[in-house]
Amino acid sequence: MRPRRLAVVGTVAAGTVALFASPAFAHVSVQPGQAEKGGYSVVDFKVPNERDDASTVKLEVTVPTDHPLASVMPQPVPGWDVKVTKSKLDKPLEVHGKKINEAVSKVTWTAEDKGIEPGTFQQFPVSMGQLPEDADQLVFKALQTYDNKEVVRWIEEPKEGAPEPENPAPVLTLVEPAEGSGHHGSGSGADADDKDEHRDEDGKQRTADGDDGDASDTTARVLGIAGLVVGAAGVAFGVLGMRRRSA
Structure with a gap:
């Protein structure tokens, strides 16, 4: 009985390793996976190299135009050239009283040297906002190009309740702002002002009865x-x- 049990345990363990080593888990993703509606956020596009004999030398991320973002700013990444492409909007955006007729539709990173070598990954930070308040997610379709000219298209939108597609697109889930966050206009600024009123000219905080x-x-x-x-x-x-x- 013992050899049979060991064989079963070994089979389960091998299956588990194979499951987590599956290429389906090593796809282009956006991290963190969620952000607050109506706010600004810095996200990383995480790009793992899935090939043993090629390096990733280019990443193209499409910014959704159905919910255009007024601000999309990539952070410089050493060894990579970045290009931001803008497109004209069918319906202008109004941000802080100003109308915006175009928005970023694509961000492209191109390796200046070796790129993402086998067995490694790279993160590409992007600051973006104002995130929409009338959507539950943003889908960023991405193209990953290797130095052997192979292009992997991460463009399939995951469906709720359905198995993960073979080449899922990076998805940023949008959640309601946390209670007390600045998005509701009730941030900590008012509290800070109240505390400042109880400080003297030397910066020492006073108690309620006026003593410092x-x-x-x-x-x-x-x-x-x-x-x-x-x-x-x-x-x-x-x-x-x-x-x-x-x-």
Whole structure:
């Protein structure tokens, strides 16, 4: 019975390793996978190299135009040239009272040297916003090009309740803003202003009755010294008591 059990355990373990080593898990993705609606966020497009004999030398990410973003700014990545492509909008955006007639539709990174070599990955940070409030996700279709001219198209949109497609597109899930976040206009700025009102010209925070922090520090020191004196007196009485008993 024992050999049979070992064989079963070995088969399960091998299947598990094969499952997690499957290429389906090593696709172009966006991290973190979610951001708050109506806000701005910095996300990384994570690109793993899935080939043993080729390097990734180009990444093209399409920014959805059904929910255009007024600001898309890639962070420079050493060893990579970045190009931002803009397209004219069918319907202009209004941001901070200004109308925007075009928005970023594609970001392209091209390797200047070796690119992403086998067994490695690269992250491409992008700041983007204002994220839409009327959508639950943004789909960024991506093309990954290897130095052997192979192009992997990560363009299939995942469907809820369906198995993951073979070449899923990176998806950024949009969630409702957390309670108290700046997106609702109730950030910590008001609290900070209230606290500043209780500070004097030297920057020391005052208490409710107008006394500054020095008063509380002095009180704490006095109480601390008094505690030490009481403790020392207790030790002295204890020693005297022991001497009397021994006598």
